[in-house]
Amino acid sequence: MTFANQIVRVPIPFDPEAGTDMAAGLPPFAPEIRELLLGAGGCSSYLRGLIQKEAEWLSEALERDPGEILPELTAPAALAPQEDVKRGLRRAKGRLALYTALADLAGVWSLREVTEALTVFADYSVDRALKTSIAIEIEKKKLPGLSADAVATGGGMFVLAMGKMGALELNYSSDIDLICLFDETRFADKDYLDARATFIRATRRAMAILSDKTEDGYVWRTDLRLRPDPSVTPVCLSMDAAERYYESVGRAWERAAFIKARPCAGDIDAGERFLEHIRPFVWRRHLDFAAIQDAYDMRLKIRAHRGQYETGSLTGRNVKLGPGGIREIEFFTQTQQIIAGGRDPDLRVRGTVQALSCLSEAGWIPAHVAAELSDHYSVLREIEHRLQMVSDAQTQILPTNDEGFDRIARMCGEADTARFKARLQERLTAVRDRTEEFFAPGLKGAEESPAVADPEIVERWRGYPALRSSRAQAIFERLKPDLLARLNAAPRPEEALSAFDGFLSGLPAGVQLFSMFEANPNLRALIVDIAATAPALARYLSRNSQVLDAVIGGSFFDEWPGPAALSAELSQRLSESSDYERQLDAARHWHKEWHFRIGVHLLRGVIDVPEAGRQYADLAEAVLKALLPVVAANFARAHGPLPGRGGVALGMGSLGAGWINSQSDLDLIMIYDAAGIEASEGPRPLSVATYYARLTKAIVTALSAPTAEGKLYEVDMRLRPSGKQGPVATALSAFESYQRTDAWTWEHLALTRARPVAGSAAVVGDVERIRSEVLCLPRDPARILADVRDMRARLAEAKAQAGPFDVKSGPGGLQDIELAAQTAALLQGSQARTTARQLLAAAAGGWLTTDEADQLTASYRLARSVQSIGKLIVDGPFEPDSLGLGGWEVMARETGAPDVEALIEMIAGRRQTAAEIVDHMLARTGPQKVDG
Numbered sequence: 017m018t019f020a021n022q023i024v025r026v027p028i029p030f031d032p033e034a035g036t037d038m039a040a041g042l043p044p045f046a047p048e049i050r051e052l053l054l055g056a057g058g059c060s061s062y063l064r065g066l067i068q069k070e071a072e073w074l075s076e077a078l079e080r081d082p083g084e085i086l087p088e089l090t091a092p093a094a095l096a097p098q099e100d101v102k103r104g105l106r107r108a109k110g111r112l113a114l115y116t117a118l119a120d121l122a123g124v125w126s127l128r129e130v131t132e133a134l135t136v137f138a139d140y141s142v143d144r145a146l147k148t149s150i151a152i153e154i155e156k157k158k159l160p161g162l163s164a165d166a167v168a169t170g171g172g173m174f175v176l177a178m179g180k181m182g183a184l185e186l187n188y189s190s191d192i193d194l195i196c197l198f199d200e201t202r203f204a205d206k207d208y209l210d211a212r213a214t215f216i217r218a219t220r221r222a223m224a225i226l227s228d229k230t231e232d233g234y235v236w237r238t239d240l241r242l243r244p245d246p247s248v249t250p251v252c253l254s255m256d257a258a259e260r261y262y263e264s265v266g267r268a269w270e271r272a273a274f275i276k277a278r279p280c281a282g283d284i285d286a287g288e289r290f291l292e293h294i295r296p297f298v299w300r301r302h303l304d305f306a307a308i309q310d311a312y313d314m315r316l317k318i319r320a321h322r323g324q325y326e327t328g329s330l331t332g333r334n335v336k337l338g339p340g341g342i343r344e345i346e347f348f349t350q351t352q353q354i355i356a357g358g359r360d361p362d363l364r365v366r367g368t369v370q371a372l373s374c375l376s377e378a379g380w381i382p383a384h385v386a387a388e389l390s391d392h393y394s395v396l397r398e399i400e401h402r403l404q405m406v407s408d409a410q411t412q413i414l415p416t417n418d419e420g421f422d423r424i425a426r427m428c429g430e431a432d433t434a435r436f437k438a439r440l441q442e443r444l445t446a447v448r449d450r451t452e453e454f455f456a457p458g459l460k461g462a463e464e465s466p467a468v469a470d471p472e473i474v475e476r477w478r479g480y481p482a483l484r485s486s487r488a489q490a491i492f493e494r495l496k497p498d499l500l501a502r503l504n505a506a507p508r509p510e511e512a513l514s515a516f517d518g519f520l521s522g523l524p525a526g527v528q529l530f531s532m533f534e535a536n537p538n539l540r541a542l543i544v545d546i547a548a549t550a551p552a553l554a555r556y557l558s559r560n561s562q563v564l565d566a567v568i569g570g571s572f573f574d575e576w577p578g579p580a581a582l583s584a585e586l587s588q589r590l591s592e593s594s595d596y597e598r599q600l601d602a603a604r605h606w607h608k609e610w611h612f613r614i615g616v617h618l619l620r621g622v623i624d625v626p627e628a629g630r631q632y633a634d635l636a637e638a639v640l641k642a643l644l645p646v647v648a649a650n651f652a653r654a655h656g657p658l659p660g661r662g663g664v665a666l667g668m669g670s671l672g673a674g675w676i677n678s679q680s681d682l683d684l685i686m687i688y689d690a691a692g693i694e695a696s697e698g699p700r701p702l703s704v705a706t707y708y709a710r711l712t713k714a715i716v717t718a719l720s721a722p723t724a725e726g727k728l729y730e731v732d733m734r735l736r737p738s739g740k741q742g743p744v745a746t747a748l749s750a751f752e753s754y755q756r757t758d759a760w761t762w763e764h765l766a767l768t769r770a771r772p773v774a775g776s777a778a779v780v781g782d783v784e785r786i787r788s789e790v791l792c793l794p795r796d797p798a799r800i801l802a803d804v805r806d807m808r809a810r811l812a813e814a815k816a817q818a819g820p821f822d823v824k825s826g827p828g829g830l831q832d833i834e835l836a837a838q839t840a841a842l843l844q845g846s847q848a849r850t851t852a853r854q855l856l857a858a859a860a861g862g863w864l865t866t867d868e869a870d871q872l873t874a875s876y877r878l879a880r881s882v883q884s885i886g887k888l889i890v891d892g893p894f895e896p897d898s899l900g901l902g903g904w905e906v907m908a909r910e911t912g913a914p915d916v917e918a919l920i921e922m923i924a925g926r927r928q929t930a931a932e933i934v935d936h937m938l939a940r941t942g943p944q945k946v947d948g
Contacts, residue, residue, distance in 0.1 A: 059117070059427075060408035066114040077115060082124065086133065089115065090140050101148045102225050105141050106232035112137050113188060117405060120398075121427065127394050128369070130401070134186040139177065141235050142194065143281035145225040146170055149218040150282075158214045160207035170282025172202040173215050173252065174290075178242050182276035183366040187401055189410035191237040192226075195277075199286040200254040212254065219252040237410070242273055255290050262297045272350045274298045275357075276366045299358040330421075330437055333444075335396050335403070336412035340444030342400065344451045345393045351454075352380055359565060368393055385450065392443045399440070402427040473517045474500070482526030491530040495540070499533075502544040512548035519547060522558030529561045539567060542616070549619055549903055552891035556612070560726070562605065563612040572613060573622065576631055582610065582638035590642060596650045600718055603643050604725035610635050615678055615888050618906075625881040625910050629675035636682055639719075639728055640665050640774035647718045651711050656698025663688035663708060663745065664775030664783055665715075668735045672771040673850045677884045681730040682719070685737075685770070686712040689748040689779050708745035716744075735766050748782055755790045761803035765838040767791065769849050792845040797942060804839045805938050808832065820920045821886060821894045823879035828927030828934070830883065833876045836934045840864065851876055862943030868933045875930040881910040882923065 067074065077085045089112045116133050119125035125133070150171045153159055159171050166172070178193040180186050196219045203211045219240075226235045240251050244261035262270065275298065279287025336342040349371045357363040360378055365371050369390045376386035400412050402424050415421045418433070425436035474496075483489050499516070506512035523529065533540050543564075547554045557563070577585075589606050590599045614635070618628040644665060648658060668683035670676045690704040702710065712733075719728045736742050737754040746754075755767065770787055772780040817826035824830045837851045840858030848854045852873050859869035886894035889903040904916065913919035 059405045062408040063114060063117055063405065066110050070111055070114060073111060074114065077111075078118075082119060085115070089137065101144060102228065102230060103232055105144065105225065105235045106230065109137065109141070109235050110233065117188070120401060121405075123429070127397055127401075131180075131185045131187065131397075134188070134190075135177075135181055135184040138181055138186055138192055138236060139280040141226060142175055142177070142192070142222070145222040145235075146173065146175060146218070146281045148225065149221040152221070153214050153218050158210070158217075160203060160210055162202075169285075171215075171218075172199040172211075172283050172286060173197070173218065174199075174279050174282035174284065174287035176287060176291075177276075177278045177280035178273055179276055181280070182278040183368065185367060185397075187397070187404060189404040189408070191239045191410060193239045193242050195243045195258075196240065196252040197255050197258055197287075197290060198252060199283060200256055208254075212250075212252075215252040216250045223251070242270075255286070255293075258290070259293050262294045266294075266297050271298050272354060275350050275353055275364070278366060299361075299364060300354075330414050330441060330444075332416045333414045334412050335399055335414060335444075338444070340446070340448030340451075342393065342396050342412070344447050345389050345396075348389065348451045348454055349375070356380055388446065389450065392447050395443060396447075399424065399428060473513055477517075477520060480521050480523065482520060482523035482529070484525075485527060488526035488530055491534055492526065495530060495533055498537075499540060499544065502540060503547070506544065506548035508548070512544060515547035515551040515554045516544065518551055519543065519554040519558045522555055523561060529564070532564060539564060542567060546616070546619070549906060550615070550889040552889055553612075553615055553619070555891055560608050560612070563609045565609065567616075573617075576623075576627075576634070579634040579637045579641070582634060583641040586638055586642035587645075590646050596646070597723065599646050600721075600723050601725040603639065603646075603718075604723060604728055607635065607639055607728055608726070611678070618884075618888060621906075621909060625884045626675070626877070628884060629677060629880065632676045632678060632680065633671060633674045636671055636676060636680075636729065637667070637773045640667075640682075643718060643728075644715060644774050647715050648711065651714050652698065654698060654700050655702050655707060655710075656696035658688075658711075659693040659696045659704050659707060660688065660690035661778050662776035663711075664772045664779045666783060667771045667773040668766055669769060671773065672769040674771070675850065675880070677880075677887045679887045681732045683732045683735050685733065685735060685751075686715070686745040687748055687751050687779065687783055688745055689776075689782065705743065705745075705747070709743055712745040735763075737763070748779060748786075751783075752786045755786060756793070759790075761800055761842075762807055764790065764842055765804075765835070768838045768841040768846070768854065771849055788847060791842065791847065795843065795845075797843055800839065800843060801938055801940075804835060808835060808934075808938070811835075819893075819895065820923060821882060823882045823923060823927075826927070828875065828929070828931035830876065830879045832934055833872050833879070833930055836872065836937055840937070858937075863940065864933070864937055865944070868937070871929055872933055875926040878911060878923065878926050882907070882919070885910055 090108050112133065116125070116130055119133075120130045147167050147170060150159070150173065151164070151167045154162055154164060154167060154171065159166070162171050174197060176182070176195040176197070178195060180190055181192045181194075186192070196215075198211070198215045200208055200211070223238045223240070227238045228234060240246065243249060243251070243253060244258055244266075249257075274291075274294065277291060279291070334341060346368055349368050352375050353363050353365075353371055356375075356378070362378060363371065363374050363380075365374055372381070372386040372390050372393075375381045376383045399414075403411055403413065405427065406420075406423060415424060421437060422433050425431075425433045428436065430436040477483060477492075478489065483492060503509055503512045503516055533543070543554070543557070546557065586603065586606050589602050593599050593602060611632075614623075614628055614631045617623045617631075618625070623631065652658070664687050666672070666685040666687055668685060670680055671682050671684075676682075686708065688704075688708040690708075693704060695701050695703050696707045716731045716733070720731050721727060733744060734740060736744065737746055737751060737759070755763070759767075767787055767790060772783050811831060812826060815825045817829065822829070826832070834851055837854035837858065840846070840861065840863045841848055841854040843863060844857045844861040846854060846857035846861075848857050855864065855869040855872050855876075858864040859866045864872070882894075885903075885907050889906065907919065908914060911919055911922065913922050
């Protein structure tokens with residue numbers, strides 16, 4: 017179907033009297049469209065004049081499919097010689113405006129198709145103007161070292177489309193906001209100033225081509241004021257100068273502006289590189305809730321500057337800048353993107369409607385809110401277009417008389433003007449209410465703060481580092497009544513207040529965090545819950561408050577993904593940067609979020625202690641799997657790739673057994689296989705032994721050295737062959753030989769829990785084979801038992817039990833039960849690594865009865881529960897009075913003890929039973945044939 021037939025078939029509920037006759041030769045429009053375009057009460061003289069001027073072209077164009085004619089709209093400019101580009105672009109713009117208006121009014125094109133058509137032509141016209149201007153400069157040899165071939169890439173200059181042009185959302189009378197930059201690396205240092213002067217001159221010429229008014233009108237009004245510091249900088253800057261500006265003094269509104277930025281002309285590749293370079297300025301890694309206040313303040317300034325206040329009347333109202341207008345929806349959408357786009361790249365889209373959809377899919381706004389605002393946005397933009405068709409100007413002002421409203425209503429397809437106005441008022445009110453709810457969520461601090469048990473604590477808050485700035489103070493004053501009310505509602509308000517004070521005192525800054533609290537009531541509830549339950553975790557939060565980003569990211573309470581998925585996620589995060597130090601910081605930041613999640617899940621009862629222990633071990637494994645290749649790659653830059661078959665990190669102790677707590681160190685042994693190679697191949701080659709020794713030290717440093725984001729884990733390598741006297745990295749052949757001929761009994765006991773956690777798959781297989789074969793070697797039970805008894809005595813002498821809650825040291829403690837389990841595994845030749853499975857193997861082999869194994873397992877579970885909860889909740893020694901009421905509730909849930917006295921009695925009883933069982937087991941001379 018031709019475009020003309022589509023227009024004729026479109027019904028518009030309007031019955032005008034006969035209008036001005038159409039120009040000769042035009043196909044018949046529907047009477048409604050004819051009146052809107054040509055009648056005395058219809059569109060602007062601009063469009064009417066275009067119809068007369070382009071009658072012949074329009075007649076032919078309307079007989080064809082829109083998809084065929086659009087590419088030809090640029091023909092007047094594309095075919096124009098250099099001296100006639102001005103006229104060619106203006107002819108093309110006129111045809112485009114006429115054709116698009118017909119498609120728009122007739123409903124043949126959607127709003128998206130209309131704005132994209134206008135924007136695509138804007139891209140073309142800016143590119144044509146720029147390259148025309150650059151070609152003139154190159155012909156005059158004003159760009160050093162560049163030939164005519166460089167015109168295709170603008171000589172290294174590019175233009176960023178900002179605002180609606182960047183988002184493919186231009187309207188009929190839009191100015192186009194542009195930033196002009198050039199790639200200074202294309203020129204020698206001595207030529208930089210000449211090139212800069214030339215690009216400034218070329219920019220001015222290109223803008224004149226677009227915006228000068230001639231007898232054919234103008235193409236676009238151009239605005240270059242979005243560039244860095246426009247009052248003192250030239251119209252075209254170098255990429256380096258712009259990058260330095262945004263890195264040092266870039267402002268909040270500029271971050272928001274760059275959401276829509278898009279290279280549209282000249283050297284597109286250079287433009288994309290520039291946007292990638294300033295990505296950290298625009299998209300912060302942390303959730304940026306302070307952007308809400310920035311946007312709110314900006315809205316108020318715009319309203320005050322333009323005098324746009326709620327009057328309750330539509331007459332003369334601005335549908336873009338007024339309350340409930342187009343800008344409100346754009347601010348709402350861009351602010352949500354700024355908040356979360358640093359963490360979620362899927363939100364980094366330019367179009368408003370597209371962004372609303374992405375925000376909904378990611379869970380940041382409800383689906384119905386996205387749908388409502390998208391609908392309101394589309395309708396308001398269409399009304400904006402109709403206003404501009406009538407006025408032939410960049411206006412968003414609604415009519416001031418009934419005749420004007422009648423005209424706009426008919427152009428929008430509405431026959432009842434009163435109904436049109438009522439629906440428009442409903443839309444503006446709905447947008448205003450929805451956005452005001454987001455930007456000003458209701459915490460105004462007007463109510464009195466409730467009384468607290470210790471007012472002196474509250475009095476000293478204003479002196480904390482987090483409340484240094486007036487902005488932080490203002491936000492916190494709005495928060496304070498709600499926070500104090502929640503703290504007062506805690507089981508023990510004075511304990512909760514004290515713990516919250518510890519959290520607040522450790523915060524280095526407050527604006528971002530307080531903004532996050534203000535926007536998220538659930539987050540306020542969580543921090544009070546943590547303060548009332550786990551002061552140690554609250555203090556951890558004060559040092560690492562960015563981990564709260566993960567809580568509101570949408571997946572905080574999802575199922576545990578497992579080590580493989582975690583490792584893949586961290587590897588992806590690390591691949592986003594090629595800078596080694598940033599990769600180390602990224603690993604730490606990522607680790608903190610998952611580490612915090614496990615702790616919160618344990619506190620909330622989402623998981624129990626054994627599952628938390630497994631998750632902490634999974635997390636450590638994921639870090640090792642993802643980080644070791646990064647460390648190796650960085651090391652290889654200086655010393656060459658891994659010689660031979662590579663190496664493996666062998667997890668020992670609790671890590672090998674797959675159950676660690678929130679404060680565990682990592683026990684590791686590094687094993688490598690040189691496969692006969694003697695030295696590495698790189699800029700600075702090393703012998704194999706030196707290579708892997710230094711690489712191991714680099715790995716330990718990557719894990720344990722404090723960076724700006726802290727550290728990952730402390731690493732203990734004392735379980736390696738020969739302990740402190742042995743090399744930090746062990747050759748596979750040496751490891752096997754040592755384990756078969758020289759290892760002490762305690763080293764074979766440690767081997768029962770050894771597990772490869774990261775590294776070369778081939779070497780992993782060999783290490784597993786060696787472990788299996790060594791554990792199955794024939795043994796003298798009497799010698800092993802004697803060694804273990806001696807070892808047990810030394811441990812008891814070296815460190816006695818420190819108190820009722822010291823569940824690790826002494827007879828019947830964690831170490832004692834683990835020692836017995838490892839002994840049984842070694843005597844049995846069992847491959848089991850966990851204490852529980854090793855105790856089952858002991859019962860199966862007759863070294864323990866089933867009842868004894870069950871008793872030891874129960875004692876071990878109780879001790880691990882007390883230790884794990886204590887490490888999570890208490891920052892320091894775990895004493896009977898160190899847990900608040902909330903902490904005791906968690907402890908009671910995990911241990912089954914109703915109070916502290918019962919728990920102390922339970923621990924003592926379990927320890928005594930466990931110690932007696934271990935005594936009996938180590939006194940036996942062989943497997944027992946006893947009833948279980």
